[in-house]
Amino acid sequence: MAQSREWTRLSGEHRALIEEFQANESVAVGALAQRLGLRIKVANLGPGNSGQISRNADGGYIIKVNRFEAKERQRFTIAHEIAHFLLHRDIIDASPEGIRDTVLYRSGAPENIEYQANRLAADILMPRGSVERRLGELGGRVSEGVIEVLAQDFKVSKGAMEIRLQNVAA
Numbered sequence: 001m002a003q004s005r006e007w008t009r010l011s012g013e014h015r016a017l018i019e020e021f022q023a024n025e026s027v028a029v030g031a032l033a034q035r036l037g038l039r040i041k042v043a044n045l046g047p048g049n050s051g052q053i054s055r056n057a058d059g060g061y062i063i064k065v066n067r068f069e070a071k072e073r074q075r076f077t078i079a080h081e082i083a084h085f086l087l088h089r090d091i092i093d094a095s096p097e098g099i100r101d102t103v104l105y106r107s108g109a110p111e112n113i114e115y116q117a118n119r120l121a122a123d124i125l126m127p128r129g130s131v132e133r134r135l136g137e138l139g140g141r142v143s144e145g146v147i148e149v150l151a152q153d154f155k156v157s158k159g160a161m162e163i164r165l166q167n168v169a170a
């Protein structure tokens with residue numbers, strides 16, 4: 001199963017760093033963000049917003065994540081904002097607000113930017129090789145129960161895992 005275009009666009013250094021964190025099925029996205037030099041703040045972003053990444057006055061970057069959303073959802077949001085950082089730094093830098101994502105991961109930036117960030121976030125949290133291997137251990141057939149087990153293993157929502165499995169199975 002080929003990696004996404006977004007994954008292949010990353011520098012070798014960034015890919016190696018992410019792969020280091022992927023040694024665990026549950027990727028420590030907070031620690032990964034820190035290794036990339038990003039600060040994370042769990043914040044009150046107002047209803048309808050999931051996350052934001054922006055540049056500070058000191059030139060560093062900060063990810064804010066909605067404190068009222070479920071942990072799995074927050075993990076996906078952090079991975080999505082990391083993806084923006086790795087792929088779309090120019091867009092973040094173009095506005096003092098950076099990129100602010102609604103619950104649907106729409107930001108006002110062109111749609112394809114959001115698809116790219118979602119694909120890379122999925123690659124970070126649910127690497128295809130690991131999902132395929134774990135699926136094989138569970139018998140290789142996708143069912144409600146298997147989706148639930150895999151979602152727990154990778155600490156993602158069932159919805160996110162279901163989408164990933166559609167790609168893996170295809």
Ligand SMILES: [Zn+2]
Binds near residue numbers: 100107
């Ligand atoms: Zn986004």
